[in-house]
Amino acid sequence: MSDTKSACYICKGCGIGERLDAGQLSNIATREGRMQIVKEHDFLCNAEGVKMIRDDIDNENVNKVCIAACSRRAKTEAFNFEGVMMNRTNLREGVIWIRPDDEESRETTQEMAEDYIRMGCADLKYMNLESGSGQQLRNDHILIVGGGVAGMTSAIEAAQAGYKATIIEKSGELGGWAGKLKSRTPSVAPYADPADTEIEAMKAAIDAFADVTVHLNATVAKTSGAPGRFSADIATESGSIVTENFGAIIQATGFNAYDANNLEQFSYGKSADIVDQAGLEALALAAGDGAIKRPSNGAEVKRVVFVQCAGQRSDKDGELSYCSGHCCSTSIKQAMYFKDQNPDIDTQIIYTDLRTPGSAGEDFYRSGQRKGVTFTKGVVSEVTADLKVKLKDLILDEEIEEQADLVVLATGQVPNAGINIDAVVSDEDNAGEEADNKIAGISVLNLDYRQGPDMPQLRDGYADSHFICFPYETRRTGIYATGTVRRPMDIQQAKDDAAGAALKAIQALENAALGRAAHPRSGDLSFPQFRKEGCTQCKRCTVECPFGAINEDEDRYPEFNESRCRRCGTCMGACPVRVISFENYSLNTLGEQIKACDIPDEFEEKPRILVLACENDAYPALDQAGMNKITYNPFVRVIPVRCLGSINSSLVIDAVTSGYDGVMLMGCPKGDNYQCHFVRGSEMAHERMSKIEDTLKGQGLEPERVQPHEVSIADIQRIPQLFNEMGELIGEIGMSPFKF
Amino acid sequence: MSKSYTFYPGCSSQDKASGSNQQISVAATCDALDITLNDIPDWNCCGASIGYAGGGELPRIALSARNIALAEQSNPGQDIVASCPACWLATREAKERLAHSDTLRTDAQAALAEGGLEYKGEANVRHLTEVLIEDIGYEGMASKVVKPLEGIKVASYVGCQANRPYGITGESFENPLYLDKMSEAMGAEAMSDYQKKSQCCGGALNFSEPEKSQALVKDILEAAYDSGAEMLVTPCAMCQMNTEAFQDDINKTYGTNFNMPVVYYSQMMAVAYGKSAKEAGLDQQIIRASKLEEIAAK
Amino acid sequence: MTDAIATNETIVVVGGGISGISAAIEAAECGKQVILLEKNPSLGGRVSQLYKYFPKMCHPTCGLEINYRRTKANPNLQVYTMAEVNKIDGTSGDYTLDVTLKPRYVNENCTACGACADAVEGEYDDEFNYGMKKRKGAYLTSTMAYPQRYVIDPAMIGTDDAEKAKAACTVNAVDLDMQEETISIKAGAVIWATGWQPFDANKIQPYAYDRNDNVITNVEFERMLDPFGPTGGKILRKDGSEARNVAFIQCAGSRDRNYLKHCSRICCMATLKHTKLMRECYGADENWKASIYYIDIRAIDRIDDFHQEVKADPNVTFIKSKVASVTRDRDSGNPVLNGVNTEGYHRYANEHDLVVLAVGMEPSVKADQLPANMIGDGSGFIQADAESEAGNGGIFAAGVAGEALDVNRAVQNATGSALRAIQVINRVSSTEA
């Protein structure tokens, strides 16, 4: 802190100069903000303005820069100075654009700007340069758990990019389910016929790569460490344990076939001639180029019926609620096995919605029809042990019964994602049978993480992944789920997906080597540290970290793993004794901004509303409110935060007890369809706020002075509305008694 | 200079047949446009859309194959042009089927051999409106107008077979505009909002299932009145007959009082080209197209 | 402008929609040099025009914000807007792209203060809102636009407005003399992510899009729901009245040999989403009705739950039918859907306030129109060549350029394409090392 030199640059462009008294802002930066250099400029972001700053950095050794101009989201390319600490004080989108340009607003608008200058300077004062943990290691070896089509593809793709890969396959051979297929659905035009699975070719490719190691009949006994320095104990075929280090991990553990024995209505198990799709593949492989025979009596099949959505898209207990996506095309492919061999065999596919999407899908459907496969829109209610198929024909609107001599049930995929750690955690509170079932299952990764041995799961037991914008982002940094463990999919999608996962693994290990954070704060070099002497070993930080980045060392102190950390600050918000901080983002940088804001005494009737706004959604929404010139309450003071998860209750309590009349926390929607980029940050903030109600009451404060809100980036009109409502509320309940 | 085509008149267009007024006006129009039509010598019926019941596939196709063979024999190199949509459709369809199926072609050839004919299938089969639009063009048609049909509000009833499945290149099956453009080229006012342009009139079923198809014709006429038209113009003999001849029956059935003249585009054109009412076949209207007659009389 | 700084270790990504952005950033965050080319004035592509995503009902701009921030923060990634590729020469590991840069008439001085827009009067069709709204001749595509820099409509050049805009700009950002220029860019690998365009509904004649004001497309409907869209978030008919009885026609153009033979995959989910948005829009007011006319509802995999939720909504009806035609009621003038529900032959002629055509996606650039020799499937989507999954030499399709995909799958696919491009680059660097 000793050899720092701080400078504040106030821009007068874009109307700031006309709307605000820049001279007065300069005085505040100098006198209150204690800035050694304060300069005003008419157009700070142009070449000349930027040069002015650059010169001060080069010649005056300025290393802390406060840019008082537009939003941090604007002109980032211009204000980009390596190696210095910098913040942006938002006088444009945050002040003049959200205030009316008239005389009576002039004073409050100026005060708003002045407060932001004070806050900017305070923030800067307590900011330090990111130093990192010094834990960085580069390891270009990728651990791939699962040797099915996804795992094999990841290995091949990684190797083709020049990285090492090791595949751990629990069975005796590579290929997984795809290896048990006679053919796959086609992936190239004209999408007309079953195609080679290419599994043999992939095996050969893997053999050919010196840098790809395969362990068959092997499992992962233990995984520890972090991106760049994972260590895995591999339980090998021989029974010996081999320990190896890896840079990143891909979980491609695929799916298990749904157990058709649950489907009593379809008599599975009561007749050898009722099979699931996997069973049909086995029959087809056995038949080779010849006719497919009935398992019961070896007679040639004359009439095969495919029952789609068997135990899928169902609300029945024990059946699957979702659609496995590939089954329609798979049944068409399997019907072709018969038709291509002998066109006189009757093949009927009974479906409710035929799902063959895309260009490939629809062409393949037409090809099936061309080959004479019969498609019936209907619902099968029962298949008897003697192969009578009872269905409601939805087109001809009649109940009918048919006689088949082979029935194929299109059952679904059940993800093989290991142990549902949330079920385990939730069970610490209430251990119940149904919860026990959930825990049942064998761990695939055996992580020695405080948070449990496997990746968190989504509904239906699929491995974690943010499934729209950032499909690969999981809550376990550097570990990527791919293939059918993540979402039901066919071979082509699994291959695409596995290539993407390989890239993410490569990216994770390369960034770990540089100490750079992974998505969404990609490139962030800051890193959480804690004051050991202050720590009470309460474990909050470990429990609340959404990414399982924090372990406990042998003395039960938190152990931060830099490259697992996503820099959201949830740990900092969790710590009851306030000992966790980042170099450039801490309880100090936030707390001092809150303190720096001028709190007029209550007779001035100028309340202060503190807004802690998520920088990912709420803050951009506020910028857009500014761009749309939507005005709001002049007593609002907004501080952008990395995530609401980083907000420590003590900050809020300090704020209300130091004269703020209201505090608003603006975070992302939480819950199942959470939009929080750090998964649980917003949720944590709501929890914490609910817990401080009593404290507030104890201080004689109305709990509604503190309001957490779920907002989205599109709430451009709603957020200002909420501000104004808070203003009105304060009007009703009165100013804070804590103005000194 | 004169353009020459092999012409396939079709049964209904014969003298004293239901569509004879079309034939008369076509002759007059082509005369004005300097188009020479050489009849297919000894042409036979195309089997029309109803021929399937008694005819079946190959015999039906053989009928058209014979016409095409005769045409190619008599006027090699000339396009075959029909004014009757049914004739055009049947002939063009036959040609396409024969092009696509070797079996059919061999069989058809064998059948024709019985009549000492050989099928080549090289000539284009076109509808007269195609010729007018593509070879003469709307400007070309307009340029010959001597009596613009001012103040006549027409609804263009394109119907089915002149429109589907082939129709005029670039025109929509649902909302064909070429008849509107032709009417406007003649100086008439086309009711662009006419909703039943391509609604079926029941075709041949008007004879076997009169009630059912007259219900369709009722909608066609009703929509024409809705659009503000005072005259229906059509390219099709079947459409013309069905929409004009049964208006009395329909009025009886539905209590309507339809009395709308239905003319061929060729009759309209003949008048615009200065031909007499008789030359335009207007004397053969069951419901007189008095406005056209007035202009013709000018 | 001089030629971009690029070598045969550079990856060029063509198309700045969600797939192109994803491919570019993922590659850049692996430490590769990437150039992203976008033909429009700002990035974001089709997703930026969406109000909400299925199945989370969250806002595309939320993910775009993160991606733009990653873009701004990454020195390895250069973005060119208003750029179109004319030609790609060379082979894997050694390509040269011939690129045209259209004039923006606004230079990097722009602070997006909006003074130019305030100064001009002339209005033009707003392509961002599919022409349902007008915008100024000097404009920012949207408040989320990246780069956050204004653009001047070429049609405004030479008008008084142009001079007004120039005069209004205090930072000398308006440059009316800017000229179109052609630059050449070297690259080791190219990722083709030109995405899709909505099928032209005028071609679907039976549905009368071209003749009936109350027949619109799904992408237009989506714009309506945006509070900053053409109707301020209301579902309105052309005459300004509220549409409360809305019909959705699935496979409008898709799965149809007369138009697009492929299934566009997203339209079912988009329509299901639209019914949810109707519920959001009308809130407590139960006086609304959505009818979905479909052939097969294709809510693939985990998101079938989304389909089940909509099915449970009493205000939403499903009719198994490809609508035959849309006519107009003789009295009310309202659109009438004619057809047959094939689940047991029920004939209908249903009157609705508004008809939404779920038009499908077609590749923006068909495979046979590409500036380089690439293999396409029958529908114009690019596909990997026979030799390898790895694609056409060093050129790789990403996202919808390669197959009709939803956002999630497009991003997955783009991430994989980024790796395939990196493989080429790494081969180049190792041989040159």
Added chain:
Amino acid sequence: MSEQYTNNFLKEVEQNVEEGDWVKMCMQCGVCAGSCPLGPHWAHPPQEIFMMIRANKREEVLTSDSMWMCTSCYNCIARCPRELPITHIMHGLARYAKVQGLAPQNQPTAKFGQLFWDNLMKKGRVNELKLGVALYFMNGFVEGIKTALAKSGLGMAMVKTKRMDPMEILGGHGIKDPGSLQKIIKKAQELEAARTQSN
């Protein structure tokens, strides 16, 4: 019962019915059913007939009066997303039903169609008067008189406007040598019979 959905009838149709091999390509969207001008009069619309064929409902299909409702307007063909030549398949099915003797008795279009064909076969061209008269008497003499009286107004109008010629009853239009045409058609019929079982 157990014959449900065996492909026997589908195969029969593919072999014997004009354009019958397209039946399997239908995806049951129903656009044909909704596009037919006589739609409401179809007991089973085309798409349903295609499904019935696949469901092996031979009798129901061939005895159905539905196919005879086709006016040959080609709306279904124009709109079918799978490009099925539906009009021709309907014609083909109707014809096949008739040949198989399963077409409904007194189906007016079936009768009229036959009358039309016989009429044109005589002279190679249609004799509208005879056709008209035949049509009137199609359902027997008494019916015929009724119809004739009912339609006499129209008849007179046609005659008046020279669009019908009473003299045609004595001959009328025709080709020079109907015999040669009849030979051609006879041959065609033999060949078609040989190709299908439709005899």
